Amino acid sequence: MKAVVVGGGVAGPATAMALQQVGIEAVVLEARHRTATEAGSYLTIAPNGLDALSVIGCLDLVRDLGFPSRRSTMLGATGRRLGSVTLGTPLADGTPALTMKRPHLSRALMDEAARRGIEVRYAAKVSSVATEGSRAVAVLDDGGTVEGDLLVGASGVRSLVRSAIDPDAPAARYVGLTNFGGFTRATPLARELPADGWRFVFGRHAFVGLHRTPADDVVWFVNVPEPEISRERRAATSLAEWRARLAALVADDTGPAGELIETGELELAGDNTYDLGHVSSWHRGRLLVVGDAAHAPSPSSGQGVSLALEDAVVLAGSLASVGEVTPAFDAFVEARRARVEKVVAVGARSSSSKLPGRVGRVPMEAMLRVVFRYLVTDRAQDWITGYRVSATPEGRAVTATSGAPAPGRPRRR
Ligand SMILES: Cc1cc2nc3c(=O)[nH]c(=O)nc-3n(C[C@H](O)[C@H](O)[C@H](O)COP(=O)(O)OP(=O)(O)OC[C@H]3O[C@@H](n4cnc5c(N)ncnc54)[C@H](O)[C@@H]3O)c2cc1C
Incomplete structure (x- = not known):
């Protein structure tokens, strides 16, 4: 089986590597040039995302890019402490959440995918995609085409694959x-x-x-x-x-x-x-969206990357266990939708807490102290950061099926 993956951010290379582990060949098409300088900024990968990276053998690689982030402490404008939460229970080997530069993560995953023998194409902007019988086709800007048995849209919040699946799909908010x-x-x-x-x-x-x-x-x-x-x-x-x-x-x-x-x-x-909250159709025919293309929590959630990485593992696990493309896509949606939409809703609440309300600053801070004492606590967040895709049936299917070159061992090409 061959997959065409549109997008070489985070979900794209992670999906390609997870698919390779279950014996599915993938090609990654990325619009940017490899040397393009991308807007900086840092992100934090929570332990649930690190666990997904460990399933695809990329944890050591990513550990080298980042520094540990164990706790968030919230202060008001005058320095009053509003609360404090951990960034999730570290992995069993002690690895806590990691903070790193966004473009470095994407570059490292793309390089690792290429090192494992996956075809990674930069400056390959896809202008349209289609599902034709049992084939999926991506048409590139230069007129070339790339075909596969399935096409994964990992093309971010403005995904053209989402629109190809459903022209009425919502736009990001x-x-x-x-x-x-x-x-x-x-x-x-x-x-x-x-x-x-x-x-x-x-x-x-x-x-x-x-x-x-x-x-x-x-x-x-x-x-x-x-x-x-x-x-x-x-x-x-x-x-x-x-x-x-x-x-x-x-x-x-x-x-x-x-x-x-x-x-x-x-x-x-x-x-x-x-x-991006509820998108009613994540797949049609041989096309499917993952990561921000399907569900994008606001950056305030600190979960976008982690959910994208979980998606990669669950998709590969679904294809490995179900075999047929459409039922595997259904299984993927079934496994993912409730969780990711709930995280998007949490992210939306977190963003609105940063907006000026109708109440003044002092009552707002008093309200936030209550929120951080009773609602946004380690225990209340555990379903997000304590989730371990490696312990799900899909995660186990990827680990068990692994046909990828062992991480750290270059593959002869
Ligand atoms: C400022 C900021 C801070 C954030 N902080 C965090 C954080 O702390 N923790 C966290 O987990 N998440 C964070 N996020 C969210 C996180 O960056 C995204 O959720 C994550 O990058 C999603 O990965 P993705 O691969 O789905 O999409 P993207 O990373 O957006 O990748 C999509 C890729 O597809 C390519 N592409 C698009 N269209 C085409 C096409 N037609 N042809 C070929 N290629 C195409 C794009 O060039 C891009 O490389 C933050 C986001 C922002 C904006």
């Missing part, structure tokens, strides 16, 4: 927050922050995340509640202007964010934040 991300190198301000976790500040005008690295750098991001930023506004605003605006927005809040922004590099500016 703007969640009301813009995102800015940066990095401040080797700074003494790092020592004001927790050693191995995120500090989040619900500020007067913006929500800020700060993470110290083992080298005493600081990774930071700022979410600003405001209307979507247009392409024109983005093009007309210099990095220095964005930076000055961000520093002004956080100036009156607790902590070193203002100084970190002024002395650091702004790597991601004016990124609009989206989510």
Whole structure:
């Protein structure tokens, strides 16, 4: 069996490697050039995503890219502690959630897929896809075609495969927050922050995340509640202007964010934040969507990558156990839909807690203290980060069937 995978972000290469483990050949088609510089910004992979990486033999690879993130601590604008939660129970070998640069993760997975003998094609933008009898076809921008027995749309939140499956499929929803991300190198301000976790500040005008690295750098991001930023506004605003605006927005809040922004590099500016909830059809004929193309929790959930990785394992496991494409797609939807839609809903609530409410700042902080004491607790989050796809029937099917070259052992080509 051969699969055409559209998209070489996270879900794409992970799916291709999981499919290879169950004996399905895959080709990954990615629109970007390999050397294209992608907007920076960091993400955290929760233990449920790390578990999925371990099933596809990529945990060591990814561990080398990141630094540990064990806990999130939430503060109000004046420094009042609102609450604290762990980022999930570490894996059995002790690996906690890991934070890393988004493009590094995607690049590492694509390189690993290629190293395992999977055909990985960059600058391969797919312009249309179709399902024809027992075949799936991707048509490339240059007119070329790639065919397979199935086609997996791992093409992100604006997926053309989702629209090909259902022209009436919903578009992603703007969640009301813009995102800015940066990095401040080797700074003494790092020592004001927790050693191995995120500090989040619900500020007067913006929500800020700060993470110290083992080298005493600081990774930071700022979410600003405001209307979507247009392409024109983005093009007309210099990095220095964005930076000055961000520093002004956080100036009156607790902590070193203002100084970190002024002395650091702004790597991601004016990124609009989206989510994607219920998509009624994830598959049609030989086409299926996975990852953000099927369900995108807002970045505030910290779960997009982890769900995409879980999808990769469950799809391969479903195909291995069911055999036939359409029933396997049905089994995939059955195994995934309830969980991912619930996570998207949690992410939407998390995004709205960053938006200014009708109540003032002080009552808002009092409300958040209650939320973090009784609702957003380690126990309440365990169904998300404590999930282990390796323990599901699909995860076990991938582990048991593994026909991939052993991780760490280059395959002769
Ligand atoms: C600022 C920000 C912070 C985030 N933080 C976190 C976090 O802390 N933790 C977390 O788990 N998640 C986080 N996320 C979400 C996470 O990045 C996504 O959920 C994840 O990348 C989804 O992976 P994917 O492979 O489904 O889609 P993507 O990563 O979007 O990859 C899709 C790929 O498909 C390619 N593509 C699209 N169309 C075509 C086409 N026609 N032909 C060929 N290729 C195509 C694209 O170029 C892209 O490479 C964050 C997201 C953002 C925006």
